[in-house]
Amino acid sequence: MNAKNILMGMLLLVFLFNSDQTLAQKMKEKYDMYSTEQIKIVKGKAKEFESAVKAHNEKFHKEGTHQAWLREIVTGPKAGSYVWISGPKMFSDFETRPGEGAHADDWSNNVDPFVKYYGTVEFWKKNDELSFTAPDSENDKLSQVWYIDVNSGGWEKFNEALKKAVATSTKMGKDSFHTYNTSFSGGDGRDIALVFPFGKWSDLDIDDAFMETFEELHGEGSWKIFLDEWNSSTGKIVQMVSKLVE
Numbered sequence: 621m622n623a624k625n626i627l628m629g630m631l632l633l634v635f636l637f638n639s640d641q642t643l644a645q646k647m648k649e650k651y652d653m654y655s656t657e658q659i660k661i662v663k664g665k666a667k668e669f670e671s672a673v674k675a676h677n678e679k680f681h682k683e684g685t686h687q688a689w690l691r692e693i694v695t696g697p698k699a700g701s702y703v704w705i706s707g708p709k710m711f712s713d714f715e716t717r718p719g720e721g722a723h724a725d726d727w728s729n730n731v732d733p734f735v736k737y738y739g740t741v742e743f744w745k746k747n748d749e750l751s752f753t754a755p756d757s758e759n760d761k762l763s764q765v766w767y768i769d770v771n772s773g774g775w776e777k778f779n780e781a782l783k784k785a786v787a788t789s790t791k792m793g794k795d796s797f798h799t800y801n802t803s804f805s806g807g808d809g810r811d812i813a814l815v816f817p818f819g820k821w822s823d824l825d826i827d828d829a830f831m832e833t834f835e836e837l838h839g840e841g842s843w844k845i846f847l848d849e850w851n852s853s854t855g856k857i858v859q860m861v862s863k864l865v866e
Contacts, residue, residue: 652746653803654707658698658739669734670865673704676726680718685709689864691763696860701739703862708746744800744813750782751798752789759819760864766816767858769809774853778812781849784842788834795828809856 661669673690681688688706693699770778782799789795800813818824831843838846 651710652708652748653710654705654744654746654800655709655741656706656744657704657741658693659702659704660700660736660739661702661734662736665734669702669731672731672734673702674865676731679726680723681706685713686717691862691864693860693862696858698739698860702865740806742806742810743803745803747799747801750779750786752786752796753798754794754796756794760817761866762818762821762823762864763862764816764818764824765860765862766812766814767810767860768812768814769855769857770811771853771855777849778853781846781853784834784838784846788830788837791837792828792830792833809858 670690677688677690680686685708686706688704691703691705693701693703785797789797796817798815798817800815802811802813805811834843834846835841
């Protein structure tokens with residue numbers, strides 16, 4: 621074998637080694653994902669259900685990747701239902717989640733009697749690039765959630781529009797919002813969830829001058845362009861407010 625062939629072979633081995641390393645790094649890249657399950661309870665059993673879930677979470681989901689909490693949906697088509705949320709986690713964390721035995725028995729014996737039926741289960745990955753967390757610690761006792769259907773072929777325009785909104789919120793520096801991508805499309809238009817946490821209902825009456833700040837940052841007339849980009853790239857949007865069960 622001549623020197624040229626030896627050199628080519630060595631370069632090929634280096635390429636394959638680096639490709640394997642890159643793949644391994646990508647597989648290990650951390651992300652924050654939350655699992656959610658909608659639950660409709662038996663009428664008149666709200667207090668019993670909430671107490672049972674809180675006790676279950678205290679026993680089996682108090683901390684770590686399987687930490688869980690409960691929120692009540694108070695507006696929208698699912699008002700009166702609950703959402704049981706767990707995370708942040710990665711898919712590999714499901715290998716160690718509490719399963720059969722005492723965990724399953726506790727839910728079956730103490731929570732399930734108050735459940736009318738279980739609804740949609742979803743997995744939401746946080747998009748850090750399209751999210752903003754205010755410097756001050758946020759109060760998420762209440763959260764406004766927008767479930768957004770992104771039109772086919774509209775993702776690039778939607779992402780660009782949302783980046784401008786993130787830049788505006790960053791400039792204002794006070795109101796957080798978080799963007800989550802669904803991990804498994806249910807074909808129901810819930811491609812994106814935008815979550816806006818707030819502390820009390822009166823916060824919704826405050827004019828935060830977002831539009832004015834947007835135009836200061838992106839130029840005169842940019843707000844109308846933003847709305848056009850937003851409307852042309854999105855379909856149905858369902859909004860709701862949820863309340864943390866404390």
